[in-house]
Amino acid sequence: MTTVLETDGLTKRFGELTAVDDVSLAIQDEGVTSIIGPNGAGKTTFYNLLTGVLEPTEGTIHLREGDDLVEITDAPTHEVARRGLSRSYQITNVFEGLTIRENLQVARISHDGRTMDLRSRAASDGPINEEVDRLLDLMGLTEMADRPCDALSHGEKRSVEIALALAIEPTVFLLDEPTAGMNSTEAREIVSLVQQLDDDLAATFVVTEHNMDVVRDVSDRIVVLAEGAVLADGTPGEVLTDERVTEAYLGSEAV
């Protein structure tokens, strides 16, 4: 077991409000880790700190790169992504006006460091499109590859989004509420997809999720955030029977 992502005393304050409060976590490369918590627990802020969208008030973030843990605390979003931290969004965020194929080409161009390449043609470039075809095949998108994303269903966009995040060959893949807006059948499909990808790929998966059935099915480890701090951390069996956790959830529902 090696640590791939580590936060130490990570804190984010917005004026009086402490959104993330002294979070020290080490994510290991084995199994899927879920980060759960009631609304307003600081899950999305935590992701935004990890991916460089927000700058932490205090604390550090380290990411595995080869044999070393590299500090990415103050790195901008694009640098964090290049170092191997990829994410999906709660509200699907794909390049709507482009086709699925073009979406994936963008990710591969970025991964290959060829964003300043003016001489080749994106549509017919060998190295880029070989990988794009492989990803399309992996996600079952080959048939609809040339459709523009704004013509896709919610579930299809979710697949494109996962393919996009995988295309940059991440060390750690943060999924933000992957089953949001899905029915239970679609949610189950996502669970088995994430488990399969976690087995097949080198990437380590971290998931935030509201749906408790999904959390129970997908996770090997659960971290509970409440009011910005870590409330519980352990296996699903330990965490979901923890009284403090039920209290935090019931408490939030009572309000």
Added chain:
Amino acid sequence: MSTGEEGIADRIGAFGHEAVRNGWTTERFALLGLLGLVLVAFGPTFQVYLFTEFMIIALFALAFNLLYGYTGLLSFGHAMFFAGGSYGMAMVLRDLTPHVADVVGSGIAPLVTFGLGAVAGVLLVLLIAIPVGWLSVRLEEIYFALITLAFGMLVFSVIIQNPGGLTNGTDGIIVTLGITEIAGIEFRLGDRQTYYFLTAAVVLPSVYAIWRVVTSPFGTVCKAIRESPDRAAALGVDVTYHRWMTFVVSAAFVGVAGVLMAGLANVASPYHAHWTTSAIPVVATVIGGATFFAGPIVGAFVFLYVRWGISRFPALEAHWELFFGLMLIGVVLYFKQGAAGGLLMLRGWLLDVRGAYDRGGTDAAVAYARESASARLGRTGGPSETEGGERE
């Protein structure tokens, strides 16, 4: 008599049918286009002038759209690069012509100086675009439009101030292209026809270069940034840097257009730097359609030829902007993707009319045309698109 008319109508119909369905390969289009370009050169002098201006404005708008339609940044100060090109050219011609003549001989000097002026114009543009772009791309949307507008007006003011006697204030710098003599053959670069060919020889490769930019990996990333900058960043794209580079590439091509304009207008005028000049590519792109590569070209064509058409009626000429405004409203209301989108819709509609003709003869075609036209006036959705799609 009626049979003769039908014969012609049939032949035109069959030709059009053939053309849009299968016959017109890219090569044939290109060849026909080149032939048309050569033919224009032998038209009346004013038409040659007008078409030269059209090519320059088309390049201006196309380069502008690299930043607007492709990257999602609306610049309202691109006139500073247009003027940068024309002033770079004009200053070199004014100050260096005698020195160049000393070095290369007076025969070929005007041509060589023109080439040097073009290089100087583009370099001057880069000198402005690199810092201005670096500052401007930190902002987005309306703030980006406003900061580019501000920089544009700053450049305009500097030109008017005539720093060190360089820009000659409000009068601008007169551009004299002179008489070139190569191997005993004399020609005037400023001759309308010669300048027309020179412009075509610069604009056509520039258009091709811009086409290569938008289809390259670089251009694909531009489109991604337009769609979702935060998504692009989360995939490892340095969005600010990429916007900056696009800004500089766009400005450089605008500079080329500015260089050509100085030679055509025979003056580098402060008007080239005025914000109303910045509006030209914006209007041309909106009319033509920002989502199509050729949109700005179509828009520039409509812009210049409608203005010319209106100017032929002296009573209307004073109010040509009014008619232009009405046309702009019409385009925005009825053609969501501009004139280029309109042309594609027209193509689909013609195919549908032809389809109706194939099934039910002239009556059916006329009935279909009347029906779809009245449907179009009633609502703004395109009947041809949906119905054409269903059949195929």
